[in-house]
Amino acid sequence: MKILHVVTLHTPDHAFGGPTRVALNLSKVQRAEGDDARIMALGDGFDGPLPSRVEGVPAHLYQARHLLPMFEVSGITSGPLLLAARRMMRGADVVHVHLMRDLVTLPAALLALASGTPLVVQTHGMVDPTEKRVAQLTDLLGVRRVLRGADAVLHLTEAERIDVNAVAAPVELTRTVRLVNGVRPQERKPDRDPARPPTVLFLARIQERKRPEDFVAAMPEVLAEHPDARFVLAGPDTGALDGTLRLARRLGVLDSLDHVGPLGHEEVLAAGRQADVYVLPSIEEPLGVSVLEAMSVGTPVVITRTCGLGPDVAKAGAGRVIDSRVGEDAANAGKVARAVLELLEPKANAEAGQAAWELVGDHFTIDAVTRTLRRTYENVVRRKRR
Template sequence: MAGAGRYICGLVSALSRIDTTNEYFIFLKRRDQKRFSGLGENFHLVTLPNLSRPVRIVWEIAAPRQMVRRYGLDVWHSPHYLLPAGLDDVHSVVTFHDLTFFLMPHLYSGTKRRFFQAAIRHAAARADTIVAVSDTTRADARAVFPDLSPEKLVRVYSGTNGTFKPVTNPAALARLKTALQTGSKFVLFVGTLEKRKNLGVLLSAFHRLVHNGHPDARLVVVGKPENGLRQTLEAIRSLGLADRVVLPGYLPDADLPVLYSAASLFAYPSQYEGFGFPVVEAMACGTPVLTSNTSALREISGRSAMQVPPDDEAGWAARMHRVLSDEAFRSSLVDYGLERARRFSWQQTAEQMVEVYSRFRHRRTAIRVTEGQAENPFIARTPEKLSPLGAAILRTLVYSDIFDFPLTEDEVHASLIGATSTREAVRQMLRAQEMRPFVESSEGYFFLRGRGHLVEKRKERARASARLLA
C-alpha cells in the first residue's frame, strides 16, 4: 500500500480505537470497505461508486458541499492534498505529505505536475488547518508558501501499527528466504520504484559491496513499478547484477514484517521524503537501517550513524559493509531503531488529530447517523421495468447529473453503479428502446432526458481547466 493509503487506513483505525465521542463519516469506494471493517459504532462508511478518474476528480471538488449539508458535518478532512471548493460552513483540514511537486517538479509529467501544484495552492489558500506529517514537510510548506500563517500549519507525525515488530519464528523466516530466493544474507529496499527513490545509487553501491568482501549478498527490491523502473532495470543489466538482485514487485502489507525481519540490512537512499514509512517500519521490526541524510529521513531516523548523503555511492557501500561486518555496530543500530520507532504510533497521530478536530466542534452541531451504516446518497431508485444493466446505467447518469456532468460511453462503462458489464453491452444498452424515456445523447455524451445543455457546460469546464494548466 502506498503512503497515502497507509496514512488513511492507519489514522482511521486508530481514531476508532481512541474516540467514541465524535461521529465520523468515511467516504470511500465500495471495493475498499474491507479495509475499514470493525470500526466503532460512531464510524459510518459512505460508499461511492467505482468512478472513472475524470468523474472522481469532479466528485472530490464538487460533491463534498452536498455531503456537508446532508450529514451536518463540522469538519472536513482531506487526507491527501485535494481540498474541495465551497467548504465555507465547516472547518477544513488538509494533510500535506510532502512538497515534491514544487521541490522536484522535473520528476513528474507536465499535466500531473500542473494539476497538483494548482490543487496544493488552492488547499494552502483555503484550508483552515494544514497538517504536515513532519517538521520537514512543515518547513517546506512555509518555504513554498511564505505567506502561510504559522498557526495554520500543524505538525502531526504519521505512525506505524503493532503489526510491524520483529518476527523471530525460524520457519517463517526460512520460508520467506526460500520463496524469494534471497540467500542467507540480503539487503532490502521497500518502496515504489520512482526516480526520487535513487535506486541507481543503491545498485552501484551494492555492486561495490559485492566486490568488497560480500560476494554472497543479494539485494531485494520490493515495490510497485513507477517512473524509475526502466532506469532500475538498465542499471541492473549494465552492472551485471541480474543474478544478485531480486525483484518480486509489490508485496502485500501482511508479508512485510517477516520480510523486514529476515533482511540483514534495510537501505533507503531516497532523495526526498515527507515522512518515510519504510524507515519506521524497518526500525520497528528490528532491522538495521541506513537512509539518506536529507529531508524528513534525517528527522525520522534521528541518528547520524544511520545516515549517508543520497548520492555518495562510495559512502553507501562503506556503510553497508560496516553493518554487515561489524556486529557491535549492527546491534547498536537495531537497539536504537526499536526505541526510535516507538515515537511514531498511529495512536499518537490519532490523539493529536482529535485535538485538531475538536478545536472547531462548536462551529456547527452535526446531524448524525447513529444507527447502522450511512445511506449511500448516490444510489437512486430506478424504474422497475428497466433491465439490471439499464437500471445501472440510469443510476450512473443520475449520479453524474448531480454535478452537471454528462458522460461519454467509456465513462459510463468505467463508472457503472451496481453492475458490471462489457463495453459493448453498455454501448448497446445506451441506445436501446428501454432507455429512450430516460436518456439522451449529443456529441458523444449521454445524459438524462432534457439535460442536453450540460454538454456545452462540460466543454466549457474542459476549456477552463486547459487554461488553468497552460
C-alpha cells in the first residue's frame, strides 16, 4: 500500500513536536511491514540541503516560506510542496493528513478531496471550537469541508471526538475512529537506587502551555528534602525558556537545573531511563508522546488532569495526576512538588514505574496502533472502490 503522510513542519530540533513524531513513528512501522509510507512536509532551520530521509523514512521536504509571520507555524507554506502533493496523490492508495489550521495540511487535504484519493485525517487535538475570528474563518473556508468529506477522521480521546464534531456541525461525523498515540516497547530500566541523587525530568517543547515554570517553581520544595537532586529541562525553546530560567535564578535553584536543549529520539529514551520521575504540568495535552516514551522505559510520570492520558495513568497507578489551573502558580507548583516527592520514595517509585511500563506495553504500543490504522485504511479503500 502506498501511503502519503502530510504534516506541517520538520526541523532539526523537532520543535514542531507531536504530529511529525507520530507520522514518523507510523511510517517506520508501515515500511517495516512492506508498505511504501513516506512523509511530506515543510523543512526549516537546516544548514544546507533539506534531508531526503528522516530516521530512515523517505521525506519530501520543501523549504518553508514564512508567508504570514504573525501566525507562526500556521502562516508558513510552499507552492512547490502543494504542486508536488497534487502529483503524488494520484499514485497514493491513501493520503493521511495530520491536520491543523494552516497553509500546508489544510490545502493538502482539500487537494486529496478534489483528487478522489482516499483521505484519512488526524487532528492531534489541534482542531476544536474557538472564538478566534481567523480560525473561525479558516473553518468556514476549508476545515469543515475536509472533516465532512474525509473517509475517516481519527481522534485521540472522546473529548477530541466531541470537539471535532462541534467544528463540523451541524453535520454529524459518522466515520470517526479512535487512534491513540503509540511508541515502541522498551526494556524496563532497573528500580531507582536510593543511594543515587534523584533526577527529575521535564521533556517537551518549552512553551507557556506546557508550564515549564511550574516544574521550576516546584524545585525548592523538592530540594528541601533532596538537596542533591538534579532537574533536567529538555526540549526546543518555543517562547518560554527565558522566563523559565529567570524564575530559576530568582528562586536560587539555577545550579540544580540542567538545561540540555532539544534531544534526538534515542536521546529522549536515554533521558527517560536516567530520570526517576518525568513531569509535564501542561494545562492541555491531548495524548503526549513524550509521556508515553518516559513510561515505556519504566519512568513514573506526573501529569495534569487535562492531559488525555490522565485517566489511564490514574487507573494504572503509573504516576500521579494532579489538578493545575492557569493563574494559580503557587498552588500548581506545590502539587507538582508533592507528587514528585511521593514518587521519589523507593517503593512508590518501583510500583509506579512497573505500572507505567505495563500500561504502555498493554495499550500504547506502536504495533497495536498501526494494526488499528491498517484496518482503517483497508475499510476506507474498500468503501472508495465501491
